[in-house]
Amino acid sequence: MNYFWDLFLGGLTRGSIYALIALGYTMVYGILQLINFAHGEIYMIAAFTALIVASILTMQGLTGFSVLILAGVIAILYAAAYGFTVEKIAYKPLRQASRLSPLISAIGMSIFLQNYVMLAQTSDFLPFPNLLPQSEFLDSISAWIGPSDFIIIVTSSVVMIALSLLLKFTKMGRAMRATAQDREMAMLTGVSVNRIISRTFIIGSALAAIGGLLIASHVGRINFYIGFNAGIKAFTAAVLGGIGSIPGAMLGGLVLGLAESFGTGYISSDYESVFAFTILILILILKPDGILGRSSQQKV
Amino acid sequence: MDLILDIKNLTMNFGGLKALDGVNLHIRQGEIAALIGPNGAGKTTLFNCLTGIYAPSSGDILLYQPGAKPKRLNGLKINTITSLGVARTFQNIRLFGGMTVLENVMIGRHARSKSGILGAIFRPPATRVEEKAIVDKSYAILEYIDLAPYVNELAKNLPYGAQRRLEIARALATEPRLLLLDEPAAGMNPQETRELEGLLVRLQADHELSILLIEHDMKLVMNLARNIFVLDYGEEIARGTPLEIRHNPAVIKAYLGEEADAEIG
Structure with a gap:
């Protein structure tokens, strides 16, 4: 039972991160019908930014909570700026092109960013400091949930609830939903679609950055390749939940995380990725629209 | 003239x-x-x-x-x-079917309001005042066009004639x-x-x-x-x-x- 609980928590933790990244895929897909393959790289860049900022701050003698907040905020802003710029450079000029062109551009962007970080940093794993705070409360519950698992699950839940509220109740959220349903009609009601697209990339990138920060702190090491791995898993999660669907991305992330966790725990840890991609293949064959597919979705 | x-x-x-x-x-x-x-x-x-x-x-x-x-x-x-x-409606109805009647009209206010991404995230008083004004104005338009009973229905669930009127209401919202x-x-x-x-x-x-x-x-x-x-x-x-x-x-x-x-x- 204890082992089951550990696997369950591990799956939730993993799944929350997948869900955070999957949201970026699904939001961009909802609005542009584009798979932004460079999205995983944004997550990786956020982790590196946080590492660099945290190292500098630590050298300046700062510790604890202030490092986390400063490094976090800077990493999120930096990643959001990256997402914004990637869209302007790699996708906007191809807005009128056939659907294959921006897809190839996305793959190119992904390869470029990976190699850029590999050259600028190293190809080795770098140790990532544990930025997540310690507290008596977290110690007191550590018997049944690890501190970083707890923080990751709580933070992701809060962020996802905030996103849902933003989409549901703000003017920007309405415009994003309208754009996803009918881009031309949204423009006819006065929505500047280019601006909405930019904002979608900014928000998606910020979510990925939060995921990057949490997981890097949890795992304790990063390299230029983590974005590709996490990106492809999150993409699987988005497809699993029904790409274009916001609740689908959240659900897909959790299902995928749990499946991986139980699969590695009860079958074999050698097959970690096999579980994810078996699920991807099965869902594409059996239910290509995903769990919350087209018909029942709230898309953005 | x-x-x-x-x-x-x-x-x-x-x-x-x-x-x-x-x-x-x-x-x-x-x-x-x-x-x-x-x-x-x-x-x-x-x-x-x-x-x-x-x-x-x-x-x-x-x-x-x-x-x-x-x-x-x-x-x-x-x-x-x-x-x-300039606002228009379509021959084949093009409402945002997955959104409520009120939201469809509120979208039309987009061109006439200012708050952006920071307003959406931090919700300062100015944004909240503006949001309230959008809701009030949208209600007024729905009243005017006799759609008030439907405000919280999904647009796609409306009867045909009401959908047609909602298209006009949304167009009117853009002033x-x-x-x-x-x-x-x-x-x-x-x-x-x-x-x-x-x-x-x-x-x-x-x-x-x-x-x-x-x-x-x-x-x-x-x-x-x-x-x-x-x-x-x-x-x-x-x-x-x-x-x-x-x-x-x-x-x-x-x-x-x-x-x-x-x-x-």
Whole structure:
């Protein structure tokens, strides 16, 4: 039972991160019908930014909570700026092109960013400091949930609830939903679609950055390749939940995380990725629209 | 009366096909005008040129602004034209089906409100005040158009006639000075058509709105429009008052074919 609980928590933790990244895929897909393959790289860049900022701050003698907040905020802003710029450079000029062109551009962007970080940093794993705070409360519950698992699950839940509220109740959220349903009609009601697209990339990138920060702190090491791995898993999660669907991305992330966790725990840890991609293949064959597919979705 | 819209020599080519060929059309401030013609005459193409969905091949579309020089609409972005005060509805209803009736109208307020991404995240008082104003205004429009009982329904679940009216409500939310209606009475029963007629008369009277109407229901057109433009194969074949159009041989021929000598309407 204890082992089951550990696997369950591990799956939730993993799944929350997948869900955070999957949201970026699904939001961009909802609005542009584009798979932004460079999205995983944004997550990786956020982790590196946080590492660099945290190292500098630590050298300046700062510790604890202030490092986390400063490094976090800077990493999120930096990643959001990256997402914004990637869209302007790699996708906007191809807005009128056939659907294959921006897809190839996305793959190119992904390869470029990976190699850029590999050259600028190293190809080795770098140790990532544990930025997540310690507290008596977290110690007191550590018997049944690890501190970083707890923080990751709580933070992701809060962020996802905030996103849902933003989409549901703000003017920007309405415009994003309208754009996803009918881009031309949204423009006819006065929505500047280019601006909405930019904002979608900014928000998606910020979510990925939060995921990057949490997981890097949890795992304790990063390299230029983590974005590709996490990106492809999150993409699987988005497809699993029904790409274009916001609740689908959240659900897909959790299902995928749990499946991986139980699969590695009860079958074999050698097959970690096999579980994810078996699920991807099965869902594409059996239910290509995903769990919350087209018909029942709230898309953005 | 002053002009609000002046279309000069508008031509729209699709490859070799001339969907519009040197069309001239003008609408006066506060007037209801109608655009009629057989299917495929280019009426919807004209609306698409007017709202920025198509970039016209040649010609001028001038929108007159109060106290300013007329604005040339050719090649402007769709949402820019909307914010200049042109709104439209569609022949086939294009509501945001997955959103509520209220949200559909609130979207129309987008062009007339300011708050951006930071407002959405941090929700300062100014944003909240603006949001409340958007809700109030949207409610008022729904009241005006008799859709108040449906506010929280999903748009796709509305009865047909109500969906048509919601399209008009959403267009009104953008505060247009010129409203383009593409077959607003299509698929309506006679009762609904009469209500629509009453609504349009009210709109024009209460808001001094200029309206350009594409419509096949001749009774509606003859009752509402002061000025009628007739298109056939992308060319203007007649213009005039309902009475003039009713007896115009070219119009009768376009509608009923070579042999006919009947009157339309």
